[in-house]
Amino acid sequence: MTLFEQTTILVREAGAEFGSGLAIVTSLQREGVVMVDLAMNALGGIRVMTIDTGRMPDGTLEMIGLIEARYGIQIERIRPDDAEVAAMVEVHGRDLFYDSVPKRSLCCNIRKVWPLARALKNVDAYFTGLRRGQSETRKDVAVFERSSTPVKINALAEWSAQDVAEYTAALGLPENRLYSEGYTSIGCDPCTRPTKPGEDERAGRWWWETDEARECGLHFSPSGKVERTADVLLREILEKVRANA
Ligand code: SF4
Secondary structure, rough: HHHHHHHHHHHHHHHHHHHHHHEEEOOOOHHHHHHHHHHHHHOOOOEEEEOOOOEEEEEHHHHHHHHHHHHHHOOOEOOHHHHHHEEEEHHHOOHHHOOOHHHHHHHHHHHHHHHHHHHHHOOOOEOOOHHHOOOHOOOOOEEEEOOOOOOOOOOOOOOHHHHHHHHHHOOOOOOOOOHHOOOOOOOHHHEOOOOOOOOOOOOOOOOHHOOOHHHEEEEEEOOOOOOEEHHHHHHHHHHHHHEEE
16 A cells, blocks of 8 residues: 555544544645645545745745635644733843744744644644654654643654655645755744755754753743743733733
8 A cells, every 4th residue: 555545544533533523724835735645636625724924935925825725725824922922022022033942932933833732623633744754753642632632643654754845846826935045944034044065954944052051041030930941931921911011
């Protein structure tokens, strides 16, 4: 059985188990488009969601229209809370992520993690485009992650970059124009650069963090309690949102 056939069976099984509670969350990279194509063919339709952080590159925003036109679907855009973004920018500036790992984490939480968590409240399970070959941190990713709700299904976990590229080319799927400029993983515009030959596929994401990521990021509160710096920053922003309301 081919990888394509195995994945199609998996997608159908997920469809049978989760029905209309099933969705795809995609950043519209090649893997996400393959996932949309597989699910549309195997299931006849599926909710497709993408996070529009407000800092996406034009190439990614263009992909929304291309995918909607090809499959006749409406992609749901998940957006951050305006008040949270405004408070964060007011306190730390728009490009705070270059300052430190905790500030980058704050931005990712406010623009991506929290909006996604809110959007997934009415979803039972969702497909991702994660692959084991994308990076060292993803090498053990499971196909089904059932330990939390909603269930996360990494249906392409066993696919290689070449499998994805071949499927994309064979079916003439739309692809983000940034791939032709040397990008191998595409996230927010200010946090992604093209990769160099031999580099990890995701080496262009938050490339400036190499040294800072080794910091423990711990902080002592006025009461003497140990807290992660990222948590302190998040709490400050929520207090600011309340003060601005
Ligand atoms: S990737 Fe960069 S711009 Fe996007 S949410 Fe994270 S820190 Fe913010």
